[in-house]
Amino acid sequence: MRHGPVVRRRKLGAELRALRTRAGITSGEAARLAGWHQSKVSRIETGTSGAKPGDVDLLLDVYGVADTQLREVLLALAGSEDDGGSRQHWWHPYRGVLPPAYRDFISLESQAGTMRTLETTVVPGLLQTPEYAREVTRAAMDGLPEERIDALVQVRLTRQDVLRSATPLRLSAVLDEAVLRRRVGEPGVMARQLERLVDAARLPHVRLQVLPFAAGAHIGVTGPFVIFSFSSTSDLDVVVLDHLTSSLYLERKEDLEAYTEAFKALQGHALSPDDSLDLLAATAAGA
Template identity: 35%
Template sequence: MRRWRAEAGLRQEDVAAVLDWSKPKLSRFENAEKSAGPAEVLALAAVYGVPDAERDQYVALALQARQKGWWQRYGQDALASNFEEYVGLESEAAEVHEFSGELIPGLLQTERYATELMQAWIPQADEVVMKERTDLRSQRQARLHETNPLTLGTVIHESALRQLVGGPEVMREQLKHLAAGAKLPNVTVQVLPFSAGAIPALGAPFIVLSFPDQEDPDVAFAEHLTGSVYMEDPAEVEAYTLNYSALRSKALSQKESITFLNRLARDL
């Protein structure tokens, strides 16, 4: 794919614009971080003017190599809205930085906490979908414990820690789980206390994903009630990165945050 683009004399951003793709999507194909399917190969071959015989050869290879990501075995309802794309990005990311205002970040949620959230959602999913979502979250969380683990940095507002999701017992377990997770070498948990006052991005939680290959630019992600939005423009992503850095500077240190979490758990 890189050779095709080089021979056509096109830049990644040019090709992405023609196909209405994101630049990271094309970059992941070119760096073999994601398998291109037959449709993607056909689209690229058309843009690059690849001869039919060569195009058909690579379409056949794409058919053979096409393998679903582990998350795609779940039903459509388990991957609400366009969350499937996020899970795919997260599975390829080297680092995830998240600012959470009202909820515990999904990668650090306990099963009981997550179940309480799902049961409160409107419309409520059936038991099969909730079980699939629980399993999906567990698979995502497993990346924190791999040999080459995902690096996770979080800034969690105190309001998320004091929201009694499921009652005191569920929250006590969740807070202890957070404190334990913060002791992993690849996980940073910082509490943003009420005393911080007016802070950047108040009321606007977000996630920034960074990838192993430097050619793959960071992607910012934010959810709303019925869906989500991805930001890939460098200037826009930089704003999220700067806000995350500012939030970290106003939050408690890792050590102070663990003490805060343990104290809050004892007081419940």
């Protein structure tokens, strides 16, 4: 049986349950109309088991869902991994070196419309140069064979395609000033990384702000976080907290609201995008 990322299954199940309720159909009726046993509908709605795109397509027909964009999003959730070999995402060949939590993260990133992130120690992965990515990966995973480091760096660089697609991911990032000041690798590595940030800050779909040391203590001292938002429905939004050996996914409305307000507060304390660009350019020039 095909299993997509756990967070995706729960999100998909919750959305399908809401659509069924809105259509005034019981789970038993849905199962009968789909030609299934009721337990299958229950497993899908609770996220206990994954749903193939064909299953989701059938349920959406049963619920009378005509919204093309919503159907596409839900079908994408169902196809967030491979579906029995007929469809694979670009990260599938790297499954052997990618922890499940990282695959979940990439799946979210590849389907989101907007990504908001606070970084307190390193440059966001979507904006890293190859050299910087290699140094960070080597430091974070000390003792890892060079070939595995090569694979992880390639994954990080391929992830950046979401910023170059026809409909690019909208990225808003608040970077603690420590990210700019912390030397990673040789001086040339950091200089080129800072230049990359300057180029990124000029992209229309990227908003970079620097949180200066002068801002003092702030809500972000508790650690970095990412908020993924999806174009069709906010019900799919999720907060990701990254830890050394695992990631925590927060989906409750209260958590989303709290982190959204925290990010707005951080943006208010940070330099404006124009002033941040000036600081980035000056730091790059002096690196």
